[in-house]
Amino acid sequence: MFSVLKERVGQILLPGDEFCCGPQDTLPLTDSGRPERLVAGPGLRLSGDRLLVSRSGVLRHKEPNKFWIESQQRRYVPAKGETVIGVVTAKAGDVFKVDFGGSEPASLSYLAFDGATKRNRPNVQVGDLVFAQFIVANKDMEPELVCIDGSGRANGMGVFGAGGLLIKVSLGLVRRLLVPNSELRADLQQLFPCELVVGMNGRVWVRAATVQQTLILANLLQSCDTMTAPQRQQLFKRVQQGAP
Secondary structure, eight states: HHHHHHHTTTSSTTTOEEEHHHHTTTEOOOOOOEEEEEEEEEEEETTTTTTEEOOEEEEEEEEETEEEOOOOOOOOOOOOEEEEEEEEEEEETTTEEEESSSOOOOOEEETTTTTTOOOSSSOOOOOOOEEEEEEEEOOTTTOOEEEEETSHHHHHHHOOOOOOOOEEEOHHHHHHHHHHTTTHHHHHHHSSSSSEEEEETTTTEEEESHHHHHHHHHHHHHGGGGOOOHHHHHHHHHHHHHOO
C-alpha cells in the first residue's frame, strides 16, 4: 500500500476513497529491522487493514511513513500542544474566557502568564488578543489555554496585537506559513518587512511599517488561499512593481 499511496501523493482524494493494507505494509525504522506501520494524519483514518479517506483534499507525505490530507478546511478542532490566537471575551473570577474559533470558548487562568502571581496579576482586558497554547483539549472537557511553556517562560506567548490586523485564513495556508523555510513567508518579507503571528486555528495577525502596507499584506495572504505557487509569485511581482 505504501507504493500505491506514494504514487497518489499530490493528487486529490475524496471521502470514501480507501486503500487496503496487509502485513507487508510495514517499514523498518530501526537498525534492528523492527517494522512500524503507517501513520495516518488529518483526513485519513485506519480501520483494520484499510486506510479510509475522510476529507477531500490533496494527499501529502512525510518520510518515512506519515500521510495526511491537505485541504482548505476552516473549522478548527483544538489539539493539545497547539498554539492559537484568541480574543478575550469575558472575565469570570480568576479565569478569562477566550474565543479561539471553536465550538465553545476556552478558559485561561490569570496565573497562566509569565511572572503572574496572586498579587501581580497580568493586565488583560476584554477584547485583547492572546497567543496561547492548549494544555487541555478533550471533547469531554472545557478547553484550557496557558501563555507559558513547560518551563514557565512566556516564549513569545501572551497579550499582543497593538497596531496590527487580524485576519482569518484556511488551516492549509497556516501550515504553509509555519513550515521551515516557507516560500510564502519569505515572499511576504521580501515585499514588505513585517511581523507575523500565526495561530493553528486559522487566525493570522500581521503588522507592517504603515497601515497601507499592512492592508496589502493582509489582502495578499487571503488571496493566496486558492493560488498556486506560480500564480502567487506573479501576483507578488505585480504588487512589488506598483508598491510605493
